[in-house]
Amino acid sequence: MKRFKHILHQVYLFGFLIQPFFLQAQNLNTNPILSPWAEKVDANAPHQEYPRPQMVRENWTNLNGSWDYAILEKGSSKPEQFQGKITVPFPIESYLSGVMKPVGAEKELWYKKTLTIANKDRKGKVLLHFGAVDWETEVFVNGKSAGIHQGGYDPFSFDISSLLNKGQQQEIMVRVWDPTDDGPQPRGKQINRPRSIWYTPVTGIWQTVWLEFVPESYISAVKITPDWDNGNFLIETDSDLNSGQFVLEVKVFDENQMVAQTQGQSGKGLNLNIPNPKSWSQDNPHLYDFEISLKRGNRVVDQVKSYGALRKISIGYDANGMQVMELNGKALFQYGPLDQGWWPDGLYTAPTDEALAFDIIKTQEMGFNMIRKHVKVEPARWYYHCDKLGMLVWQDMPSGDMGNIWEPKPGIYRKGLDKDRTPESESIFKTEWKAIMDAFHHFPSIVVWVPFNEAWGQFKTKEITEWTQAYDPTRLVNSASGGNFELEGNKITGDIFDVHNYPDPVMPSPDLFGKVNVLVLGEYGGLGLPVEGHTWQDKDNWGYQSFKTQEELLARYELLIVDLKALIPKGLAAAVYTQTTDVEIETNGLMTYDRKVIKFPVEVLRKLHMELYLVK
Structure with a gap:
């Protein structure tokens, strides 16, 4: 019966997500709820922390704050006049940017900032760094192009030493083009017409911009x-x-x-x-x-x-010969929330570093030992907080170029349904996936790479998975979380066989691949509770299964945990509950979107979750 419900759910969800664009479409929310940290944002100097904790230098300058902006037709020459001020690094569609305007594929977003660089800082080389900009970026220094970068989630930099004026005053201009879902590039949950589980676009600079002064060598x-x-x-x-x-x-x-x-x-x-x-x-x-x-x-x-940090993530076997995940040679059931990393006031960008760490800390207090970072990549400091706190991370590749068929079958999604991408689309994906793996290899908290989610743009699964395994053999690879699986002999390609089911927990059949793959429930739950005064919109909010009171919500969650515990002795190695917070019209978070209401008693959750780690 559960498997039949699972199939019905997937058919329902597929139909729900492909409704015509005019259904549930919305403009930018220009009156969003705000998180507690919104009022702490200094528009002249937000996010002043050193942005690259894995490689720290003392001599640097933070360029976050007020920049000029203009939105022009795509292909226009550099603007002579600008339309106002924008607070960097908040995306232009966000409340905290001070702008809240859409851009779209037919237009480009321009930034300008005038700054001074002291003579003492020009004895060596001057590097201009961007934590992340979505999606295509061209940088001009004093009117000359420093270079072009494509990729919305990986950090990049330019040596601008030769482009600096002789005087101290310098001008930086940045051109950004982001087609969102009108292009094949990785974009995660962004969509031009937000609806259901798809959210507001994020265009432009969304992580820290900074100068670094280095020697000639x-x-x-x-x-x-x-x-x-x-x-x-x-x-x-x-x-x-x-x-x-x-x-x-x-x-x-x-x-x-x-x-x-x-x-x-x-x-x-x-x-x-x-x-x-x-x-x-x-x-x-x-x-x-x-x-x-x-x-x-x-x-x-x-x-x-x-x-x-000295740590090892590997595969072992339980007493029944079923595969388990081990941390430092010891079996560990991993349990965590699906974490999308969205904010009502900053969208992709947390209001402050304190806010960035808050979700991790609260998740840990609830008794979770893992977070699945879902189709988004965070700033380096988020992973640094996970490293310091001891939080395990499964890192998704942001999805893009979607539209291939997702065909539910009992126990497995059959092979042969990979999307035929264009050579350009394939190259964009491969280039950015490698850049992400390079940029975040450092962080010991990351223990699993997830190239694909639910067949969203999934292509050449075996090739991508095997490349990922070979490129970083120090981590496990979940080839397609809840997606179309490729058979490689008698096993699923990659290390993990991961199914999704809402709301009840299920597991992949142990009889199929339990002794040759790690068995995982990559998404389940999704219990919804809209909290008045803390929702993105006043009505028509959505959850996989909605409740009216916190008591009803907790009672249903307790039943989910009972069912989940019963699966662990059968070989279930990990599970992911949807989700950390509400996001836009989704109200199935452990917390509200503004983080002001925690929907469950934290200590009750912690006690429930600690019992999962004791099951043999």
Whole structure:
């Protein structure tokens, strides 16, 4: 019966999501609810924290704040006049941007900022960094193009040293084009006409913009990979070097006490063995500090600070021979919410760093040990908070170029339904997926990569999955969460067989692939409770199954947990509950969209969830 309900639900959901655009369409919400942090935003200096905690330098300047903006027809020349002020890094459609205007595929968004760069900061090179801009970005410095970047979720930078004026005053202009769902690029849940589970577009700069002042020869990238079995770290760096002989020196500190050091040729991987190694886990998220120096002779030319953690995510077997996920060699049932990372006031951008950490902290207080970051990538600081707190992360690739058929079958979605993408579309996906994996390889909290979700734009599943496994063998790969699965011999390609079902928990049939794949319930639940005064709109809100009181909601959730517990001894290795917060018209969050109401007693949830980790 549950399987039959599952099929009916998927058929219903598929029909629900492909309704004509004019149904449930809405304009930008120009009177949204606000989170508690909205009033704390300094429009002249938001998000002042150092944006790249995995590679820290002291000499930098934050460019967040007030910029000029203009919306012009696509292909127009640079604007002579601007239309007003926008607060960077909030997307132009958001309340916190101060603008709240749509852009669309037929127009481009332009930014301008005039700034001064002191002569002392120009002795080496000047790098202009963008945490993320959605989607195609061209940067001009003093009227000259610094370069073009495509990708809405990966950080990028330009060396602008040669484009600077002789004086201290400089002008930066940024052109952004974002077609949202009129283009094939990764976009996640954004759609031009928001409805049901699809949300307001996010256009332009949505993460921190900053200048970094570096020497002529400098460290351009750091990659730290743990080898938990041997108590080692592998440190790899990229450097931009002038002629000469350079040496890389690495020191490792544990609570300010140096515990290891080594040096070697720049550009070569260095291994460091840590005496009496301490593991990183959800109970004890131990981090080591790194000091990485580029030296010429005995002189330190450049230096960055970083950190790392010794942890291992792997596959083991339970007493029945079923596959389980292990953290540091011990089986761990992973349970967490589907986390979409949206904000009523900032859309993709949290109002403050405190707000960014809030969802993680509250999730942990509720007794979850994992978060599935759903078809969105967060700023580096979000993962840094997860690293410090000991929160495991499953990281989705943002979806795009959707429209392929999702065909439900009992127990498995059959192969052969991959989308035929154009060469351009394939290239865009592959380029950005690699860039995301490169940019976020550092963070030990990330334990699973998820290339596809529910067949949304899914293509060449076997090729993409195997490439992902080969490119980062230190993590597990969930090839298609709830999507179309590819058979590889007698197993699903990738490490995980992941089904979705609402509202009740189910699991993939243990008889099919339970001893050759990790069995996962990648989405379930979705219990809805609209809370008056805390909804995106006053009526017509939506949940997979809605309730009128918190008591009714909790009672139904308790039944879900009872059913979920019964699946663990059968081989279920992880589950994901939908979802952390309400998002726009969806009201199935553990918290309201504005984060002002937690719909469940936190301690009750924690007690329920702790019981899941004790089931054998």
